[in-house]
Amino acid sequence: MMKHVLLPLFSLLLLNQSVSHALPLSTKSRWIVDEHGQRVKLACVNWVAHTDVMVAEGLNKQPVDVISKKILKMGFNCVRLTWPTYLVTNAFLANLTVKKSFLRFGLHDDILGIQKNNPTFLDLSLIKAYQAVVASLSNNKVMLILDNHLTKPGWCCAITDGNGFFGDKYFKPNLWINGLRKMATLFKDNLNVIGMSLRNELRGPGQNVDDWYRYMQKGAEVVHKAKPNALVILSGFNFDKNLSFLHNKPVTLSFKDKLVFEVHWYSFSSVSAWKDGDPKKVCHQAVSNYTRMVGFLPKQGYPLFVSEWGVDLRGTNEDDNKYLGCFLKWASKHDFDWALWTLVGSYYFREGVVGMEEYYGILDYDWANVRNSSFLEKISVIQSPRHGRHYFDTLP
Ligand SMILES: *[C@@H]1O[C@H](CO)[C@@H](O)[C@H](O)[C@H]1NC(C)=O
Ligand SMILES: *[C@@H]1O[C@H](CO)[C@@H](O)[C@H](O)[C@H]1NC(C)=O
Numbered sequence: 001m002m003k004h005v006l007l008p009l010f011s012l013l014l015l016n017q018s019v020s021h022a023l024p025l026s027t028k029s030r031w032i033v034d035e036h037g038q039r040v041k042l043a044c045v046n047w048v049a050h051t052d053v054m055v056a057e058g059l060n061k062q063p064v065d066v067i068s069k070k071i072l073k074m075g076f077n078c079v080r081l082t083w084p085t086y087l088v089t090n091a092f093l094a095n096l097t098v099k100k101s102f103l104r105f106g107l108h109d110d111i112l113g114i115q116k117n118n119p120t121f122l123d124l125s126l127i128k129a130y131q132a133v134v135a136s137l138s139n140n141k142v143m144l145i146l147d148n149h150l151t152k153p154g155w156c157c158a159i160t161d162g163n164g165f166f167g168d169k170y171f172k173p174n175l176w177i178n179g180l181r182k183m184a185t186l187f188k189d190n191l192n193v194i195g196m197s198l199r200n201e202l203r204g205p206g207q208n209v210d211d212w213y214r215y216m217q218k219g220a221e222v223v224h225k226a227k228p229n230a231l232v233i234l235s236g237f238n239f240d241k242n243l244s245f246l247h248n249k250p251v252t253l254s255f256k257d258k259l260v261f262e263v264h265w266y267s268f269s270s271v272s273a274w275k276d277g278d279p280k281k282v283c284h285q286a287v288s289n290y291t292r293m294v295g296f297l298p299k300q301g302y303p304l305f306v307s308e309w310g311v312d313l314r315g316t317n318e319d320d321n322k323y324l325g326c327f328l329k330w331a332s333k334h335d336f337d338w339a340l341w342t343l344v345g346s347y348y349f350r351e352g353v354v355g356m357e358e359y360y361g362i363l364d365y366d367w368a369n370v371r372n373s374s375f376l377e378k379i380s381v382i383q384s385p386r387h388g389r390h391y392f393d394t395l396p
């Protein structure tokens with residue numbers, strides 16, 4: 001009796017956490033699938049490595065392997081690990097060691113923290129440190145998506161920061177292409193690196209459809225050539241909220257079954273709508289907007305990856321609280337792949353502030369505990385595939 005009750009529960013818990021999928025992944029209609037054609041639902045968390053120091057956050061707080069294991073334990077099967085283009089294209093920065101990178105900003109306490117928790121990192125170059133984080137996650141069978149978050153390291157994203165669209169001050173197409181090629185080449189044989197996100201949150205006055213097709217298609221080809229096993233993930237206009245131009249004109253690529261689109265949805269994506277409106281009505285309107293902008297893509301046969309969403313986990317932001325129910329319903333109904341913003345409990349140095357706390361972070365300030373366990377419980381409904389294999393098998 002006991003056995004019968006426990007067995008299904010046990011297998012359910014294991015579903016996303018320790019089953020290692022037959023990598024690499026590819027796409028089959030709107031789903032991401034493994035080598036056996038089984039659906040793999042991405043339940044990722046964003047881990048930031050694109051701020052000024054260009055080191056994955058939190059290494060001053062916990063050993064990297066402890067963090068990798070915490071990610072799995074919290075029910076995530078994947079990490080969207082961010083990187084700035086300069087990590088691989090800027091000769092001066094590429095030669096810095098972790099220690100020197102922290103010294104540039106006078107972050108002596110962080111050096112002590114890394115000395116204590118991850119001593120082998122201090123004398124690594126920044127790119128080797130990034131590789132060591134990827135290696136720890138890979139060894140723990142966490143899947144990874146490498147996200148080109150911006151060019152010049154720092155906080156992201158403002159319309160006027162010069163990183164918004166092709167041709168902006170820091171966003172020269174050739175440099176971007178070189179960076180993508182280098183990064184894809186570096187990780188070409190690592191099957192746990194399942195995807196490359198080509199660029200985060202396009203924005204600003206330079207946005208135009210012609211350049212989007214020109215450069216996104218070029219970037220996709222370059223990544224695919226260097227790392228044919230990776231999913232290639234493309235983002236849209238206006239902070240990754242608008243891919244509506246794909247209604248009329250599909251992307252043209254030389255390869256098949258690797259293309260995924262991404263979208264971001266926060267409460268503030270709807271500006272002040274949540275504050276002023278009746279939550280039910282706003283939800284209805286927001287969902288209808290998202291359907292028009294991106295939500296049609298699964299019907300066209302592409303997976304849609306909600307690569308950023310999240311809330312202030314103190315539960316004190318009323319807009320976030322209203323949005324959360326709406327978002328979870330939408331994500332669950334359509335069974336999207338997703339990445340929560342964020343793993344990070346605190347930053348080394350963000351927007352000029354040393355040790356800034358991140359209230360959207362699933363881990364607390366010291367990266368020791370879950371910040372809000374009731375939130376983690378709430379999102380467990382979207383961590384496992386809703387429809388599972390059965391639904392997938394019944395698809396046309
Ligand atoms: C970076 O290191 C390489 C090899 O050690 C060296 O050739 C190059 O001059 C260095 N670049 C800079 C900008 O220091
Ligand atoms: C979405 O992008 C298209 C193509 O550039 C544009 O015509 C449209 O106005 C945008 N929609 C919104 C709501 O931003």
Ligand SMILES: *[C@@H]1O[C@H](CO)[C@@H](O)[C@H](O)[C@H]1NC(C)=O
Pocket residue numbers: 269270273282283285286289
């Ligand atoms: C939906 O889109 C319309 C038109 O772009 C906009 O005025 C409205 O604020 C949006 N509503 C939400 C909730 O996002």
Ligand SMILES: *[C@@H]1O[C@H](CO)[C@@H](O)[C@H](O)[C@H]1NC(C)=O
Pocket residue numbers: 313314315371372373374375
């Ligand atoms: C967790 O979030 C809930 C709202 O979802 C809130 O009521 C609660 O106070 C939060 N707990 C902590 C420890 O912040």
